Amino acid sequence: MTSHRLPVQPGELIDRDDLVDFRWNGVEHGGFAGDTIASALAAGGVEVFSRSFKYRRPRGILTADFHDPNLFVQVGDEPNVRAGHRRLAPGMNVTAQGTWPSLEFDARAANRIVGRFLSPGFYYKTFISPASLRSTYQRILRRFGAGGKIDPATPPAHAGKRFAHPDVLVAGGGPAGMAAALAASHRGARVMLVEENHRLGGHLLYGGPDAAPPLAELCAQIEADDAIEVLTDSVVSGRYDHNWVGVVERHGGEEHLVKARAKCLVVAAGKIERPFVFAGNDLPGVMLSGAVSRLINLYSVAPGTRVVVATANESGDAAIADLERAGVEVAEVADLRRSSSQLVRAIGKGKLEAVELSGGRKVEADLLVTAVGWTTPTSLLNMAGDRPVYDPAAARFLPGDLPQDVLAAGGIVGDGPVESIVEHGRFVGFEAGRRALTTRAAWQRLTPRAEPSDEVAAESTDIPELPAAGHPELFAGPTDGFVDFSEDVKGSDVAMAVAEGYDSMELAKRYTTATMGPIQGKLGGVNAVAVHAAAAAATIEATGTTSWRPPYAPITLGALAGVDEDPVRYSPMHDWHVANGATPIVAGQWIRPDHYGDPSREVLNTRSNVGIIDASPLGKIDLRGRDVTKLLDFVYTNRWESLRVGAVRYGVMCAEDGVVFDDGVTARLEADRYYMTTTSGGAGRVWNWLDEWLQTSFPTWDVRTTAVTDGYAAMNVAGPRSRELLERVASEVDLSAESFAYMNGRVATVAGVTDCIILRIGFTGELSYEVHVPAGYGLHVWQSLLDAGSDLGIAPFGLEAQRIMRLEKGHFLVGQDTDGLTKAHTAGVGGLIKVDKADFSGKPELLWEGESGAPRRLVALQPVDGSVVPPEASQIVDSATEVSRTIGRVTSSRMSPTLGRSICLAIVDTPYGEGGATLTVRLPEGRDIAATVLDHHVHLDPEGERLRG
C-alpha cells in the first residue's frame, strides 16, 4: 500500500521515532505515536472506513475529528470508537463495524439498489401484512442495525469518579477558552479548563505556521499558571441545574466522571464546520476543510492527489494554502462567495472521481473540499435554558439570553482574527472570575468559622462585542444529498416528511430520524433545519432547532456508574455464622443466616429450651430531646405520652394515606432518651421519615435523631430458659419477672460490656430478651451467651425459624402480609389507632377507614387438611361464582413444627373474613383446598402465657 505520509510538517503531532503496530480488519498496519486511528489508516492508503447505516454506502473521512460520522469502528471489545479522535495504541485490533461479510464486499449493499424506494417512514408503510410474517421481518431488520458489537462477557470497566469545585469552569481549550481561563485566574479564581482534543489550541492547532506563535504563547502561560487545572481529551458532558457540570476525563478508552459545581461556566466551544448538502456529498474523497487541515498539519497525511475546493470562507482558503504547501495539485477553486459559482455534484463509483461545477463543467479529482460555514455547538448553553437565535447574516445560530452563571466566549459568539478572539476570551474570563468570586464570598458568609474572603469588586466588566462575520447562507446545493450521514437521511427525505404532514421540525426529525444518531445533529443539525424550512416554505428563524439534550458527547456506562458503592452489610457475628454452617440469605442490604441446617429443630429448641438469633439488621434510631414523645405520638398511630422511663411500647407507622409502612418498638431509657427499632428493610426509610417531619413541620421541637443501626449488634435470646441464661451473663440489672416485666427495657452490663440495652419483648411468642450491644463487642457477647447456655440447650436459630415462630404467633410482616394498600384497620391493628389524638400521620384516612369499614382484612387461616401448605401467593377464590373470582390471597404460610399442621396469614375481602368461615384456596398447581378462618391472628398460645411468664 502506498504511503500518503508527507515529509515533516511544522506543527505535526506524530512522533516519527515511535512506530505503533496495529491491525485493521485482520491486516497488520503501522502508524506513529500521536496518530489517530483514522490518520494512521489514511496514511496507509485506506479510503473506506465504514458502510452507511441504511443504504450501506462506503464512507470515508469527512471531518477527521471526534464528530466524524463515518469513522465509527470497533476496537477490541469496545464498540463505536471514534477513529477520528482515538489515538493509536500498540496492538490495537481495529475492525469496521456492521459490514458483514467484509468492508469491501457488503452483502447488504444490495439494499442500495432499492435505495430509492427506501423513503423516510419506509418501515411504517411496509411489512403490514401478513401478520404471521411480521416477526420474521423484524428479526431480519434487526440484523441491519448500526453500531459495533458487545460481548456480554467483557470484564466490567468501572472507573472512579471525583468531585471538583472550580470557581470557573471553561468548556473548550481554544484561544478564547485559554484566554478566559488565564483572565479568570488573574482575577483570583481557581479554574478548570476542559478540552475535548488531546491538546489545547482549538483551531490554532491545525492553523498552519501562522497560528503557531500565538498558540505557543498561550500554552506557555497556561503551563505556568498553577490555578488552572487543564483536562485534555476530556469533555463537558452536561450542564445541569445550579451549574452542576459533568466532565468526562478520557484516557484512551478509559473514562472517569468528574462532577463539578462550577460557580461560573464559560462555554468556549468554538464552531463546528458543517457539511454541504449536494449529490455525492458522502463519497469517500469528499471532505470538509477542517479535515484537510487536520490531516496535513497534525498528522502529515496527504488527503488526496488532485483537489477541487469549494469555499465560502477563510477556513476553505486556509485549506487551500495547506494543500498547496503539501504539494497536492489544486485543480480548481470554486469560490462560493460569488453567486456565479456553484457546487453541483460529486461523481464517482465508491469513491470520488470528478466534481461537477456550475454550467455542468466536470473536473476530475480524487479530493473535494467544502467550506460552507458552521453549526454552532450551543448545546451546553441550551441546557442552561438558552434558546439560540438564528442570524441570517452570519448563516448560523448564535447564543441568546444566558443565565448569570453562564457565559459564552469566542467563536461560538462571533468571529475575528486570533487577537480579537483572545481579547474576547479575556474579557469574558475576567467577568466570569468576578461573578465566581462574588458567589464564593456569598457562600463563605453562610459558612460558620470560614476564613473571611477577599472583597470582590461589585462592578461588572462590559464585555466588548464580538460580531459574527457575514457569511452566505449555504446549506444545500441544487442537487440532493445527505443531511445526516450517520442516519443516512437525505434532504429530499426531510422534504418528503414535510409533504406528508410531518411539518414541524420535531415531527420531521422523528419521522426521518435526522439528528437522532450518534452525532446528534452536532455536525449538520442546522442543515436539517434549513432544508426543512425550505420545504415548509418557512424561515429558519421560525423553524428553530430541536432541543439539545445531555450528554454533549456520549459517555460510557462504566464512567457513569463509577465503582460500585452499594454496600453489602454483615453483622459482627457473620464469621461465626459461616463457621457454624449457616445458610445465608439476602435480606435488604444484609446477608444473614437463614438457618443452621434444620429450621424446624431450631423452632422446637427455642420453644422448649432457649434459642439465640442475630438480629443486628434491625433498624435502630437513638432519639433524644424534650419533645421525643410528641414525635412518637405523631409518627405512630397509638399513644405515647404515658410511656414511663423503663417501658417499651410497640407501634405501627402509617404514611399519610393510612397505609402501614413500618412497625417496631421504642423504649424510653431515660427521661429524654429513647431507643427506637424499625424493621430491617425500613431502617433508612423511617429515619428519613422522622427527619422529614422534624425539618418540614416541627422545626422547633427539641428532638435529635441518630441512626445507630450499625452502632449496635443485636441478638434475641428466646425461650423458656432465656431468663436463666441472661441472669448468668448480665449484671447491674434485676431480671426477675417482678422488676423487669414484659415490655420493659433497661441499660445494663452484659458479659462485662457496659451500655448494653436489653428489651424484654417477644416477636417469637416466647419469653425473650433482645440484647443490643455496641457493635464491636457483638461477637464477644454472642459467644459468651452461647458458652453460658451450653447446659441449657442453647442453639442458634435463623431467619426462617423466626418467621415460623412469628407466624405461629400471628404477627404480620410489613411488606409481606401488607401491601401498598393495607391500611392499619385492614392489618388488624385497629386497637392501636387512637383517633382521639390531636394529630398523627394517616389520621384522616384511618378515621375514614374506621367509619366506612376496611374493604379487606388480614386473617389467620388453617387448611382443613393440615398436611398441605398452600404456597404463599396462592389465590383465594370465590368458588360459588362461575368464573373463579379472586377474593384474596395467602400472604404467609408454613408448616408449624409446634402445632404439627400448616398455618397461614391471608388478606381477604372483608365479607369473607369472618372467624369460622371456610374458604377455597387455589394452589398454583390448580387444585383447590378448603381452609378455615380463625377468630384472631394467633395460631399458638393466644393468651400469651409463654410471653409474659
Next chain:
Amino acid sequence: MARYPSRYSALSLLRKGATRSNWPRAWRHHELKSSYDVVIIGGGLHGLATAYYLARNHGITNVAVLEKAYIGGGGSGRNTAIVRSNYLTPEGSAFYDRSVQLYEGLTEDLNFNIMFEQRGHMTLAHNDASLRTMRWRAEVNKLGGIDSKVISPAEVKELAPAIDISDRPRYPIHGALWHPPGGIVRHDAVVWGYARGADARGAHIHQGTEVTGIDVAGDRVIGVQTSHGPVATPIVINCTAGWSTLIADMAGVQLPITTRPLQAAVTEPVQPFLDPVIVSGTLHVYVSQTARGELVFGASVDPYSSYSSRGSLGFTEGLAGHVLELMPGISKMRLLRQWAGLCDMTPDFGPIIGPTPVDGFYVDVGWGTYGFKAGPVAGEQVAAMVATGAIPELIASFGLERFEEGALTAEKGAAAVGH
C-alpha cells in the same frame, strides 16, 4: 372501512419509488370550526385513539383533537414504549390484556406498521420478597388467562445471556416473572397511525392549538376557549396526562393527581444482543434494545413534583450503576441522550377514567408511568362510554368516585418501576 387517501403497502411503496411521486399528507390541516360534537384536549396517544374509535366504532366524526404543540409531543413521544399485561390486580390485568390484543392487530387495523415486537418481558427477583410478589402476579395472571409465569435463574440466562446470574452478595438473581407476549412498540408510529386513521375518518386534528379555558354553564360543559378562539361543544374529554390537573381546574374539577417527571435515556446502537425487556424493581431500572440497536433505559419517577422535562446527572449515574449490576459486560457502551417527561401520578397507580361532577366533562388521565400501553384500550373504552353514555365493564373500577368510596385499585406493586 375508512378510505385512506393512499394505502400503505410494500407494493405501493415500490410504485411511488418508481414514479417518484409524493405521498399525500398523513393528516390534514383544517380551519378550527366554531363548534364540534366532541372536543378532545391533548393530541397524545389517548386523545388520538379516542378520536379514532369514536369514528371507527361509533360513527362520531364531528370531533376536534386540540393539541397545544405537536402530536405526540407529551408523554406519548417520550416514553419507553413497553407493552405488557401482567398486572397485579384482576381488573388491571383484564384491562391491559385487551390492550395487548388491540396492539397485536393494530398494524393491520391502522394500515401503519407500529413495529410491535413481542420479544417478551422479564421482571427479575433479587430476593425472597420480590420472588413472592412475582408468584402473586403469576397466580393472578394465570386466573385471568394471561401468559405469565415464574422462571428460574437458568431460564433467565437462556432468554437473556447478557444477564449475570452468578452468585453475588448484593443483587443475586433468584428468578423472574416471564411474560412472553410483552414487548416494545415504536411509540411515534402508534401516535401517527391513530392520527392518520382519525383524520381519514373525519376527525380534525388541530396542532398548535392550546386550550386556555373551559366554559361551564350550571353543571354542564358548553365549550372551550383556545389560543385560536372559542369552540362550542357539549362534550370535552381531558386527555392531557401530565397537564391534566391544569385542564380539570379550568372546569372546576379537582383530581387526586400530582405531576412528577420521569426520566429515560438511550445508548448508542450496537448489534442486537438483548431480546426481552428486562425490569428490576429492586434496582429501579429497566432496559430494552430497540430495533435500531440502542438500549433504552428507564427508572421510577423523580421523587418530587415538577413540570420540568430536563434530565439530571444523578439519574444517569444511578441508572448506569444499576444496569451494570445486571449486565456487567456492557460497561463500554455509551449513553447517548437523556430526557424526561411528565407523569400524572395517582395515589393507587391506577388511571382515572370516566365522567366527572361536571356534565359532559370526561377524564382519561392518571396514566402515570404506564399509560402508553393502555392507549388503544383506553381510546376504545372511552369512545364507547361517550357514545353510549354507559360505563363499560373494563373501566368500571377506574372511576373518579373510587377516591371518595375508598375502593382503590392496587397496582403500585406492579406498576411502580415496571411501567
